[in-house]
Amino acid sequence: MCLWASASALSAQNLIQNPSFESPTLTSAFQGVSTSQAGGWLSNNGSIEYHQTGSVGPQFPESFDGTQHIELQDVPSFDSDVFQDVTTVPGTTMEWSFAHRGRLGTESVELRVGAPGSEVVVGIFSAGVDDWVVHSGTYVVPAGQTTTRYRLKTDFVSDTCCGNLIDQVEFATVPHVPAANGGILFMLVAALIVSGGRFLRVRTIRS
Numbered sequence: 001m002c003l004w005a006s007a008s009a010l011s012a013q014n015l016i017q018n019p020s021f022e023s024p025t026l027t028s029a030f031q032g033v034s035t036s037q038a039g040g041w042l043s044n045n046g047s048i049e050y051h052q053t054g055s056v057g058p059q060f061p062e063s064f065d066g067t068q069h070i071e072l073q074d075v076p077s078f079d080s081d082v083f084q085d086v087t088t089v090p091g092t093t094m095e096w097s098f099a100h101r102g103r104l105g106t107e108s109v110e111l112r113v114g115a116p117g118s119e120v121v122v123g124i125f126s127a128g129v130d131d132w133v134v135h136s137g138t139y140v141v142p143a144g145q146t147t148t149r150y151r152l153k154t155d156f157v158s159d160t161c162c163g164n165l166i167d168q169v170e171f172a173t174v175p176h177v178p179a180a181n182g183g184i185l186f187m188l189v190a191a192l193i194v195s196g197g198r199f200l201r202v203r204t205i206r207s
């Protein structure tokens with residue numbers, strides 16, 4: 001039991017629901033999915049455009065992860081975003097990442113993170129059409145911020161139909177790495193459990 005508890009402390013926990021956009025399962029090559037069906041994802045217009053992996057020609061590449069991803073569009077009448085609100089602990093260092101690919105050329109998205117309605121721009125990130133790019137970094141939850149919004153928004157000014165492709169989104173607690181002495185203690189406890197304590201000997205050293 002002690003070993004299990006220590007090992008679990010080493011694992012990161014991604015707070016994003018449906019991070020790879022594998023739900024719901026599409027019934028066509030691409031379709032608008034209501035946010036009520038998007039497994040935790042929200043959008044400023046209540047709908048998210050899902051794509052199947054490699055479904056229709058070169059503008060529809062294979063997904064980075066699994067068999068589905070999404071597209072963030074940006075046209076004058078359609079400023080696209082996706083976001084989730086997650087419970088956070090102030091002072092915690094979080095890891096963020098997402099896979100990104102241009103559809104028609106080099107395209108850009110903004111990552112905004114912060115209290116809902118007051119998110120700040122973490123960065124503007126670009127990717128081309130040739131391959132997926134994984135953008136990543138860390139974010140420290142400010143004092144008093146118990147709910148954090150993770151928002152991806154297009155930064156691609158265009159009057160065309162198409163925009164950024166997004167897959168495998170992460171906003172995770174950083175794994176807890178025990179201090180040096182704690183790590184040694186952990187290994188000793190693990191060894192004792194595995195060996196049944198057979199190798200444990202106590203020696204008295206006389207001065």
Ligand SMILES: [Ca+2]
Nearest residue numbers: 020065066068
């Ligand atoms: Ca996916």
